[in-house]
Amino acid sequence: MPSIHLSPARAAAIIAAALIPGGLALPTNDQNLDARGFFNFFPELGRMNDVLLFDGLGFQDPQQNDTLRGNVQAFAHLRQLPIGPLIRGVSGFIKDEFDLVVGDNVGRVEERLRLFAAVGSSEKNVNIKVQGCSAAQSDWGTHLGVTDERPHSGQILSTFKLGDCGKKDGELTGRIEIVSDGFFGSGSVRKFENTIFVSPPDGFGIISDIDDTVKITGTLDKKKLVQTTLLDDPEPVPGMPEVYASLKKSLTTSAPPAFVYVSGSPFELYPFLRSFIHDKYSESKGPILLQNFTITDIPSVIDFAKSAGIKEYKSSMIERVQGFYPQKKFLMVGDSTQKDPETYGDAFRKFGGDFVACIWIRKVEGADNSDQRFETAFKDVPKERIRVYEDKDISSLSSVDVKGGKCQ
Structure with a gap:
């Protein structure tokens, strides 16, 4: 990943993006992909990737009462280097603009701003395994789809079949696994988990x-x-x-x-x-x-x-x-x-x-x-x-x- 050069204007933009309500909405089109596409040649997430896996919604399939569907969002991005230059730029900006001193809160500021420096990974296959659900029992789990093709987006939002999960309400655990090295799953695995909150159609x-x-x-x-x-x-x-x-x-x-x-x-x-x-x-x-x-x-x-x-x-x-x-x-x-x-x-x-x-x-x-x-x-x-x-x-x-x- 290239080094980060932060101008005062860029620092202002990052602060603004972090704090101002408004902006562009996430994509809302459902992909309705139930299984891994055998003819989909986009690469899987690999050792150079991380993923932010958001908690999702689980709901009853309107056509099949015994089947659940999930709606989950993820953001795939390149693994990040330390963002010290960004933090120094932001620290100077908020000192000059608001007379606020970061002081001992450098780690906290870095944690909260880290994802603003992330570079999205586009056109990557993303699969999630959901504990205890019939549609996610294969080695690949359930296919979320492919991250947005826009450059550096890395966004994906998908509605997919969970199948029979043995419950009509409560919490399910989802997981995305990334093989860091090796072939055919033989390398080390990093795991990213979320919660899918399942609720019945009424109430x-x-x-x-x-x-x-x-x-x-x-x-x-x-x-x-x-x-x-x-x-x-x-x-x-x-x-x-x-x-x-x-x-x-x-x-x-x-x-x-x-x-x-x-x-x-x-x-x-x-x-x-x-x-x-x-x-x-x-x-x-x-x-x-x-x-x-x-x-x-x-x-x-x-x-x-x-x-x-x-x-x-x-x-x-x-x-x-x-x-x-x-x-x-x-x-x-x-x-x-x-x-x-x-x-x-x-x-x-x-x-x-x-x-x-x-x-x-x-x-x-x-x-x-x-x-x-x-x-x-x-x-x-x-x-x-x-x-x-x-x-x-x-x-x-x-x-x-x-x-x-x-x-x-």
Whole structure:
């Protein structure tokens, strides 16, 4: 891999990509590949590759009740060299721009920015093995497909057959194995694992934003945004872990509710955000759907408060979830800093109250919290389906009988 030369402009672009909500969405076309293609001549991932394997969704095949399908995203890239030059450039940039000192947090900054320096590996075969599922028992496992042919993309998003997994809900373990050397599998093997969260077609679910909804980010304050994303230990919005834990109990029917996190953050921050959810929201874990940024497309003058593209991205993710679970009722939780009210209002108007059970919006100080905004965003949404709450009200959310049809 070539050495990294980081100009101040490049450092600014990387910071912007890491922190600004918006950008280009991940590909959404399903590949529907059930087995390894015998006539597919693209090479397998090899010793020069690593892969970021995202947690995925498992759902019932609408044509076969005893068959599950999985939807999984992966990012294949070249194995990385140390990124010290990048960190030095970023450190200087945030010192000059925000008067923030990296100090002893160099390792933390490097960990959170590492994937922004990754070079994607295009046109590579990617296969995943899923524990205990009939369609993944061959030596090759289940074929995700081929990474995106765009130069340096390395992205793949696939819906594929899992078969009979012996369960209708719960967690399955997926694994991608890369043979580092040797022939015909005789060399050392590196393993990359994920969790596929399986949920039945009916019951309840929660679609949740992350930044300033369940995690303190400070989206509207540039300096705080940099501080919380690169330097600080992530902290939850006070009271929300308890609320989500209570929702898991109160919304359980034949199975626990499905939690799906839909965020405008870039996919390069996935390890950071996944660790946060697993640590602070261990009772409400679920897949995290993030955006794919093209750093060269970030304008030279960054406005961190803009949210161009985020509404369209989140709407497309909600539509995907609805396609997987058309009979589920979802509580949608967001905040007022960006476009959650407008996005969730659109979802209600498009899919109706049988899909969008309730909409909860955290009112964040400094955002547009005007009555006019909410009236426009929630046009044609019954008022009893909406709750706009302040931080002092968070503890009361646990007592709302969402299963019984209440939202307030």
